[in-house]
Amino acid sequence: MIWIAIALQLILSAGLLLAAWQVWTLRKTLSKTVNTINDWTKICENGLQVSSPGLEVARDGVGVARKQYQALQGQLEKVRNLLAVLGRGVSFVGSIWKKTGKSLSNSVSNKSSGSKHNVKRRR
Secondary structure, eight states: OHHHHHHHHHHHHHHHHHHHHHHHHHHHHHHHHHHHHHHHHHHHHHHHHHHHHHHHHHHHHHHHHHHHHHHHHHHHHHHHHHHHHHHHHHHHHHHHHHHHHHHHHHHHHHHHHHHHHHHHHHO
């Protein structure tokens, strides 16, 4: 019975030793990862400090482009409205022209057909 208790204690101790070693290895790996990320953060911060004037210039350019775009949007709306009015005017004039063109062609065809009838009667 005592041998069973000793065997259980040895197995339990070996398992706990293995778990402690895994935790210790994980701690070392996490520590290395944290150090690497901190180094990357420092490098990125240094790079951003150097490029900060360039970013300011880019932001200013974007602001100017936005203002120009808004101004052009207003002008584009005016042009669209003007083209819509011109399109309506052209279709209106075209419909009137077609109507007057039909009446002119009808009167011309009536005159020419009348003259043909007259010619036929004369013969």
